[in-house]
Amino acid sequence: MIGSNTTEAHPVLALRIKKAVRNGATLVVADPRKIWLTKLAKRHLQLRPGTDVWLLNAMMHTILTEGLQDEDFIRDHTEDFDAVREVVMRYTPEEAEKVTGVPAEAIRATAREYASERHAGIFYTLGITEHACGVDNIWSLANLVLMTGHLGYESTGLNALRGQNNVQGLNDSGANPTYLPGYQSVDDPEIRAKFASVWGGEVPATPGYRLDQMISGLHDGRIKALYLIGENPAQTEPNVHHVEEGLGNLEFLISQDLFLNETSRDHANVVFPASSFAEKDGTFTNTERRVNLVRTAVPPPGNARVDREIVIAMAKALGADWPEYPDAESVWNELAGLAPNWAGITYARLEQEGIQWPCVDSDDPGTPFLHAPRPARPNGRGKFFPVEWQPPIEQPDSEYPLVLSTGRTLYHYNSATMTMREAGILDKQEDPFFEISPEDASNLGLADGDWARLVSRRGELEARAQIGDRVYPGLVWMALHFAQARVNWLTHDVGDPLIGTPEYKVSAVRVERVPA
Amino acid sequence: MVEFTLDGRPATASEGELLVHAAARQGVFIPTLCHDDKLEPYGGCRMCVVDVEGAPRPMPACATRVAPGMVVSTNGSTTDFRRTLTEMLLTEHLDPNPGGRPNELTDLAQELGAEAPFILPDAKREPYEDRNKLMGYEPDSCILCNRCVRYTQEVMQCSALSLEGRGGEARIVPTWGKSWLDTECELCGGCLSVCPTGALHEKFLTGADVEESALTKVKTTCTFCGVGCQLDLNVDPATDRIVKVTSEPHYVSNEGNLCVKGRFSFNFVHHPDRLTEPLVRGEDGELHPATWEQALQVAADGIKGVIARHGTQAVGFLASARLTNEENYLIQKLARNGVGTNSVHSCEAT
Ligand code: SF4
Ligand code: SF4
Ligand code: SF4
Ligand code: FES
Numbered sequence: 001m002i003g004s005n006t007t008e009a010h011p012v013l014a015l016r017i018k019k020a021v022r023n024g025a026t027l028v029v030a031d032p033r034k035i036w037l038t039k040l041a042k043r044h045l046q047l048r049p050g051t052d053v054w055l056l057n058a059m060m061h062t063i064l065t066e067g068l069q070d071e072d073f074i075r076d077h078t079e080d081f082d083a084v085r086e087v088v089m090r091y092t093p094e095e096a097e098k099v100t101g102v103p104a105e106a107i108r109a110t111a112r113e114y115a116s117e118r119h120a121g122i123f124y125t126l127g128i129t130e131h132a133c134g135v136d137n138i139w140s141l142a143n144l145v146l147m148t149g150h151l152g153y154e155s156t157g158l159n160a161l162r163g164q165n166n167v168q169g170l171n172d173s174g175a176n177p178t179y180l181p182g183y184q185s186v187d188d189p190e191i192r193a194k195f196a197s198v199w200g201g202e203v204p205a206t207p208g209y210r211l212d213q214m215i216s217g218l219h220d221g222r223i224k225a226l227y228l229i230g231e232n233p234a235q236t237e238p239n240v241h242h243v244e245e246g247l248g249n250l251e252f253l254i255s256q257d258l259f260l261n262e263t264s265r266d267h268a269n270v271v272f273p274a275s276s277f278a279e280k281d282g283t284f285t286n287t288e289r290r291v292n293l294v295r296t297a298v299p300p301p302g303n304a305r306v307d308r309e310i311v312i313a314m315a316k317a318l319g320a321d322w323p324e325y326p327d328a329e330s331v332w333n334e335l336a337g338l339a340p341n342w343a344g345i346t347y348a349r350l351e352q353e354g355i356q357w358p359c360v361d362s363d364d365p366g367t368p369f370l371h372a373p374r375p376a377r378p379n380g381r382g383k384f385f386p387v388e389w390q391p392p393i394e395q396p397d398s399e400y401p402l403v404l405s406t407g408r409t410l411y412h413y414n415s416a417t418m419t420m421r422e423a424g425i426l427d428k429q430e431d432p433f434f435e436i437s438p439e440d441a442s443n444l445g446l447a448d449g450d451w452a453r454l455v456s457r458r459g460e461l462e463a464r465a466q467i468g469d470r471v472y473p474g475l476v477w478m479a480l481h482f483a484q485a486r487v488n489w490l491t492h493d494v495g496d497p498l499i500g501t502p503e504y505k506v507s508a509v510r511v512e513r514v515p516a
Numbered sequence: 517m518v519e520f521t522l523d524g525r526p527a528t529a530s531e532g533e534l535l536v537h538a539a540a541r542q543g544v545f546i547p548t549l550c551h552d553d554k555l556e557p558y559g560g561c562r563m564c565v566v567d568v569e570g571a572p573r574p575m576p577a578c579a580t581r582v583a584p585g586m587v588v589s590t591n592g593s594t595t596d597f598r599r600t601l602t603e604m605l606l607t608e609h610l611d612p613n614p615g616g617r618p619n620e621l622t623d624l625a626q627e628l629g630a631e632a633p634f635i636l637p638d639a640k641r642e643p644y645e646d647r648n649k650l651m652g653y654e655p656d657s658c659i660l661c662n663r664c665v666r667y668t669q670e671v672m673q674c675s676a677l678s679l680e681g682r683g684g685e686a687r688i689v690p691t692w693g694k695s696w697l698d699t700e701c702e703l704c705g706g707c708l709s710v711c712p713t714g715a716l717h718e719k720f721l722t723g724a725d726v727e728e729s730a731l732t733k734v735k736t737t738c739t740f741c742g743v744g745c746q747l748d749l750n751v752d753p754a755t756d757r758i759v760k761v762t763s764e765p766h767y768v769s770n771e772g773n774l775c776v777k778g779r780f781s782f783n784f785v786h787h788p789d790r791l792t793e794p795l796v797r798g799e800d801g802e803l804h805p806a807t808w809e810q811a812l813q814v815a816a817d818g819i820k821g822v823i824a825r826h827g828t829q830a831v832g833f834l835a836s837a838r839l840t841n842e843e844n845y846l847i848q849k850l851a852r853n854g855v856g857t858n859s860v861h862s863c864e865a866t
Contacts, residue, residue, distance in 0.1 A: 010742065011702070011776070012743045013743045163741065163742060164740075164741060164742060165738060165739050165740055165744065166837045166838065166839065169840070169844065170837045170839070170841075170862055173842075174845060174860075175861065176861060195852075199849065202856075203852050208858025208860060208861075209829075209832060209859040209861070224826045225818065227831070229835055229836050229843075230838045251825075257791070258790055258791065259787075259790065260789075265803075269797045269814065269818055270795070270797070271794065272815075273792055273793060276785045277739035278749055278785045282843060283840055284739075286742055287742035287743065292744050293735075293737065294737050294840055295735060296734070297732075298749075302790075303793050311843065312846065315849075315850050317812045317815065317816035318819060318850075318854045320850070320853060328840065335842065353768045354737075354768060
């Protein structure tokens with residue numbers, strides 16, 4: 001498990017891990033914090049935030065120097081292996097120990113165990129991706145998987161645990177500037193023509209903006225209108241103050257959501273009252289690529305409407321010529337008809353239980369292992385991609401001496417507009433808090449539960465100190481759920497150059513006592 | 517494959533299979549109480565005992581693995597034993613329904629025609645109050661089967677619950693006599709989901725103690741994380757409100773397990789802060805309620821105005837991981853086909 005606080009972020013999946021360990025599986029946890037799973041782990045690699053590439057390259061260094069790689073797999077199913085060999089040979093476990101703080105022997109032992117066990121899988125989440133080097137981290141993990149041939153059969157692979165319920169489906173269904181539904185490239189004229197013929201009317205060829213480009217577009221004037229559906233960027237985006245200023249520059253903002261939120265209250269021109277999952281039919285796709293049905297249990301409150309109807313009404317109001325879409329199923333059928341990997345999935349089949357895509361026709365039972373029998377690339381070969389370590393963009397210094405890392409907790413969900421309304425759950429966790437080591441706390445004269453101020457170059461907030469050894473000296477950690485103390489006031493928005501995922505995980509801060 | 521004899525007929529079991537499962541596959545259902553498929557074999561309550569030829573005493577079917585040549589009888593002396601055992605349990609079972617959950621003991625009693633012959637004079641237990649708002653415990657319903665404690669130990673692997681005291685004093689309590697909130701408990705509700713009598717039960721915000729059998733169950737997918745747990749929203753048809761959330765052991769991905777969010781975070785659906793009318797910002801800078809016609813008109817005019825002044829590239833869409841595939845599909849279609857821009861993305865792209 002790397003960068004995944006599974007018991008809090010994916011609690012029910014964590015039950016499987018607990019069970020596996022009970023049945024004799026070996027668990028190694030790589031995480032800057034002493035998270036719950038470290039209790040079950042054979043080994044905890046407590047690396048410094050942002051040093052994952054060093055850890056992984058040093059593991060590969062060990063595998064190659066000790067000859068533990070899967071030569072057959074590398075020869076038959078991969079390409080560009082030598083490029084990676086050349087790079088990782090420069091990353092020795094001893095040097096890695098200096099950068100990551102993880103003992104060289106622990107790195108070696110983990111590498112040996114991973115390489116020599118046939119059923120060895122890697123799981124990761126946002127702890128790995130929410131870095132400026134997020135894509136590098138994933139390439140590194142992929143190199144490790146390919147080098148050892150841990151791919152395409154049970155209990156192996158590189159498993160991304162999707163944060164929110166339908167992140168997988170969001171991307172699958174084309175809410176993405178570069179892909180039409182089913183990961184079909186907007187750049188491909190034939191693909192555009194296919195969609196145009198079903199939709200009627202051209203599909204624009206001009207590239208769209210990614211999230212980070214839209215946010216910067218608020219400032220440089222490229223973006224003048226935003227339509228936000230179930231989104232609250234004024235809380236969840238990094239460097240929130242900057243985002244709020246940008247929203248103020250908009251000429252027009254539509255918000256479609258369950259509740260008024262920080263963004264819509266101050267900036268929206270129109271607010272559409274929308275529906276919760278309990279009020280609609282449709283599908284969510286989980287982290288296993290399993291498409292599951294969502295069914296209507298209760299009607300929306302008052303004059304709120306299901307999101308499908310609102311979007312259709314907007315299309316009509318804008319003069320688009322769309323079919324009637326009497327129900328969610330009719331929308332699914334159009335989507336599945338345009339995206340070959342979903343073509344075999346129908347509501348009738350989902351009635352019984354979910355199906356894992358790709359599922360290309362009505363006889364296809366779905367695909368539990370994506371890369372079986374060989375890596376799912378056009379030439380059938382997994383590509384190695386050498387990765388050099390990039391230090392985190394913001395380093396602690398004398399003015400901001402602590403590293404701040406952020407994440408989620410069990411009891412809340414993102415900006416918590418939903419969970420903060422659950423009285424029974426608030427009993428467990430209401431006030432904003434941050435985790436700090438006993439050493440740092442005593443240097444600052446903080447006692448457990450004291451209010452303290454966290455200050456970064458971008459902003460400040462107050463929260464209660466939770467003192468414990470989950471974090472090591474020099475590291476503080478805070479959850480992003482609290483509206484009155486938004487940790488994204490502190491984080492910075494310089495993201496991964498390739499996909500623009502912001503570096504939520506590493507910022508420099510200082511902690512100050514709040515005089516009582 | 518293992519061959520054995522069940523109630524005089526030849527039967528087969530797979531290697532190491534529990535007798536209770538092998539029998540069920542042959543259509544012979546042996547009643548159980550302390551057994552739960554999620555948990556390791558336990559054999560504590562003796563409800564499932566059967567006669568095994570050559571064994572000195574009846575054996576628990578839930579904890580006995582079929583051996584080759586075993587001769588098993590489920591309908592001999594053990595039938596009476598089961599009825600007597602059920603009657604004994606009923607003598608202390610004062611509250612059959614504290615939280616409206618199904619009760620396996622009273623169901624079984626009905627099936628076996630068992631009734632409490634008397635009520636034990638010291639059956640009444642000290643009530644248990646816990647300051648958490650989600651889960652309650654009724655000692656007068658508890659049959660001390662230990663399923664809840666085993667769930668915490670084996671599945672959650674936490675130490676939040678213990679069986680404390682002996683004899684008439686025995687009860688299940690959060691460890692060290694604290695509140696659930698002060699233990700390792702993560703409020704997942706797993707312990708109550710395995711409780712056969714409903715002694716552990718949900719506390720309700722509204723509509724307390726509605727019988728689960730009177731609720732409409734709608735199977736759906738959890739809205740909180742990528743595990744995609746399958747669950748049943750239990751709706752009170754009289755009020756159209758979700759009363760509680762349950763799940764079934766045969767549901768794929770989660771096998772009937774849920775976490776605190778999936779099981780208890782549903783009241784937001786009915787929260788008074790929910791938006792119930794479209795809102796439009798007026799001349800005064802405030803948001804005011806509007807009809808759908810007005811709101812859609814203002815929204816469409818606003819977008820058209822921006823397109824007219826700055827072109828289609830000036831319009832952006834942010835979709836959401838909370839929405840369904842169908843909704844996200846329509847949103848990107850609205851961006852590309854309705855407005856003419858590829859700028860559709862989300863805050864949750866990872
Ligand atoms: S609710 Fe969950 S965590 Fe709490 S005691 Fe029960 S099983 Fe354990
Ligand atoms: S509370 Fe329920 S599960 Fe726990 S011992 Fe009592 S009857 Fe069994
Ligand atoms: S019940 Fe918990 S683990 Fe399951 S999908 Fe919902 S939030 Fe995730
Ligand atoms: S069910 Fe078998 S002993 Fe309790």
